Amino acid sequence: MAREYEPGGNFLGRYLVEAKGFVRRVQRLPDFDASTGEPSAEFYDFSTTFSTDGALLTGAYTADGTGNLLEAALLAGKFSTRFIYPLRPTKPTRTLDMWFRGTGLSTRRAYDTATSRYSVSIDGKVEGDFNQFFPLGCSGSDTFIFRTRAPLTLSPYSYYYEFFEGGELVVDQAVATFSATGTEQYVDLVGHVLLKVPGVGTFNYDYDEYILYGPFADAGRCTP
Amino acid sequence: MFKPFHRICLVALSLSLSGALFAAGATPANTEQRAARGVNTAVVAHGQLLEVEGQFVFGSRQTIDAALDQLNAATTFTALLAPGGVTLNCPESGTLNARISNLWLRTLKLEWSHCVSVEFSSRNDIDGPAEVTLAENSLAPGMVLSIRLGDLSRDHVLDSRPETPGPWFGG
Numbered sequence: 425m426a427r428e429y430e431p432g433g434n435f436l437g438r439y440l441v442e443a444k445g446f447v448r449r450v451q452r453l454p455d456f457d458a459s460t461g462e463p464s465a466e467f468y469d470f471s472t473t474f475s476t477d478g479a480l481l482t483g484a485y486t487a488d489g490t491g492n493l494l495e496a497a498l499l500a501g502k503f504s505t506r507f508i509y510p511l512r513p514t515k516p517t518r519t520l521d522m523w524f525r526g527t528g529l530s531t532r533r534a535y536d537t538a539t540s541r542y543s544v545s546i547d548g549k550v551e552g553d554f555n556q557f558f559p560l561g562c563s564g565s566d567t568f569i570f571r572t573r574a575p576l577t578l579s580p581y582s583y584y585y586e587f588f589e590g591g592e593l594v595v596d597q598a599v600a601t602f603s604a605t606g607t608e609q610y611v612d613l614v615g616h617v618l619l620k621v622p623g624v625g626t627f628n629y630d631y632d633e634y635i636l637y638g639p640f641a642d643a644g645r646c647t648p
Numbered sequence: 649m650f651k652p653f654h655r656i657c658l659v660a661l662s663l664s665l666s667g668a669l670f671a672a673g674a675t676p677a678n679t680e681q682r683a684a685r686g687v688n689t690a691v692v693a694h695g696q697l698l699e700v701e702g703q704f705v706f707g708s709r710q711t712i713d714a715a716l717d718q719l720n721a722a723t724t725f726t727a728l729l730a731p732g733g734v735t736l737n738c739p740e741s742g743t744l745n746a747r748i749s750n751l752w753l754r755t756l757k758l759e760w761s762h763c764v765s766v767e768f769s770s771r772n773d774i775d776g777p778a779e780v781t782l783a784e785n786s787l788a789p790g791m792v793l794s795i796r797l798g799d800l801s802r803d804h805v806l807d808s809r810p811e812t813p814g815p816w817f818g819g
Contacts, residue, residue, distance in 0.1 A: 425705075426791045427713050435709055445798070447703045474703045483701050496701040503700055524696060531697045546690045546697075554692055560685065568686040570693070586691050595686035597678070621683045629684075635691055644685030 430487050434494070438484040443501075446475035455512040468510040476503045479526075491537040497548070498526030507557070523565075524552030532575070540580065543591065545572035558636060561647030568595050579615070581607045584634050587615050597622050708795045711806070712780050715758055719746050720787040728756070728787075738763035742773070754782040760804075769811050776804035 426437040449472045454463035479501030486493050504523040511517040529548035536543065553565040576591030581604075589604035598621045606612030610632065617629045617640050631638030723734045725748070733747025742762040749757045760774040781793040797804035 425709055425793075425795070427709075427716070427789065429713075435706070435713075439705065441705065443704045445704075447707070448803075449703075474700070476700075476704070479700075479704075481700065481705060483705065494698075494701075496697045498697060498700065503696070505696075524693065526693075526697075529693060529697065531694045533694075533698070544694055546694045550689060550693045552689065552693070554689065558688070558692065560688075562685070566682075566685060566689060568689055570686075570690050586694070593687060593690055595683055595690060598683035598686065600683075600687045617687065619680070619683055619687065621678065621680055624678065624680060624683075627680050627684070636688055640684060641688050644681055644683075644688050646681070 430485070434485040434487070434492075436485055436487070438482065440480075440482045443476055443479050443481055446473055448473040455514065458514070464512075468512055470510060471506075471508040473506045473508075474503065475506075476501060479503060489537060491535055493532060493534045495530065495532050497528070497530035499529075500527060501525065505557075520556045522552070522554045522557045524550055524554070526550055529570075534575065539577075542578040543575035544578065544586075545575045545591075546570045546593070547572055558641070560641075560645050563646070570595060573599075576602055579604050579613070581609060581613050582615075583609050586635050587613075587631075588635070589615070708797055711774075711797065711804075712758075712778065712792060712795050715744065715746075715778070716780075716787055716789070716792075718744060723787070725785050725787050733757070738765055740764035740766060740771075742775075749779075751785075754785065756780040756782055766811060770808050771811050773807040774805070775807070776802050778804055 425439045425441065426435060428436045430436055451470045452467045453470055454467055456463055480499040481497065482499060483496040502523060502525040504521065507520040509518040527549040529550050532545045534543050547570055549569045551565050551567040555562050571594040573592040573594060576588045576593065578585065579587045579589040588602035591602045593600045598619060601618040604613065604615045606614055613632065615631045615635065619627045619629065629640035629643060631640055718736060722736050727734050728746050728748045729751065733745055735743050735745045737743055741764045744763050745759040747757050749755045758778040758780065760776060763774045765772050777799050779796040783789045783791045783793055
């Protein structure tokens with residue numbers, strides 16, 4: 425693990441590590457009045473615990489002028505996350521769990537100065553259960569293999585990080601093509617996904633906010 | 649207020665990466681529902697990988713990097729060979745103790761005792777043990793070989809809160 429730093433605050437060079445253990449983050453926040461949005465005087469502990477019993481991780485950061493590339497990969501191993509929402513006067517305590525296992529699972533996030541665009545890619549195999557956190561109504565884990573044919577470019581016009589204006593992703597044998605029209609969020613900006621599923625058909629989805637909770641996500645839900 | 653508790657062990661490896669690391673084995677995304685869920689999962693996995701990198705790797709490296717800078721500015725590798733090591737005062741209050749527990753393995757033991765500093769309007773209090781394997785006999789090594797935050801019985805805890813508590817954060 426090299427110590428060389430670049431001005432943006434990232435360590436340069438590649439690392440390869442075996443990680444074991446946990447990080448538990450506690451954020452002490454007020455409760456919020458649903459009708460007024462005002463914070464309570466009391467503070468409550470919201471806990472998130474990330475853990476692994478031996479994951480093989482690699483990654484790298486490289487910079488070229490103002491352009492940069494961040495790579496992160498889970499070569500093998502499993503990560504689990506547990507969220508504990510505290511008991512508050514108007515809300516019960518809740519515990520949500522999710523986990524995923526990667527096999528050669530990697531992502532890249534690049535910033536291209538020439539186009540002033542971020543782009544992301546995801547490749548490799550994942551098995552995971554995100555059902556409690558993202559209400560998909562499914563039971564058990566899913567396994568997918570990803571291959572990014574063309575990096576997914578992030579729209580600079582959206583407030584949302586994962587709002588793609590270009591790119592192509594293969595999921596097993598299905599192909600998702602991303603595009604966007606418009607330039608103003610909540611006025612005319614719309615993200616489009618064209619999903620081709622071999623032997624089944626071609627499907628179109630539009631979204632205007634967060635991709636994980638839009639009509640596209642609804643299509644993936646197991647139960648209504 | 650933000651407070652991470654760590655018990656992390658990071659061991660640097662020097663394997664070369666080669667060949668395909670996975671083979672087909674997934675149930676194919678052969679329905680609209682499953683393919684759509686697959687794309688959603690790709691977006692989630694991207695975010696989770698960045699989260700893992702930030703929580704487990706970057707944060708650990710940053711903690712140890714800052715400690716090495718603090719030690720290198722105030723003492724020497726040789727001084728840390730003393731049985732009790734060296735204890736430094738932290739910027740606001742508390743201490744950081746450092747000692748080389750195994751010269752052959754270059755094992756650096758660190759012990760923060762409510763070591764408080766202020767950075768970016770945030771008051772940071774670090775408490776607990778850590779262990780680092782240095783790559784050379786220096787407090788300014790180009791790299792480290794392993795990092796362990798916390799130990800079998802104790803967490804490494806960073807308590808971070810704004811200097812000026814407000815209604816939204818800082819309870």
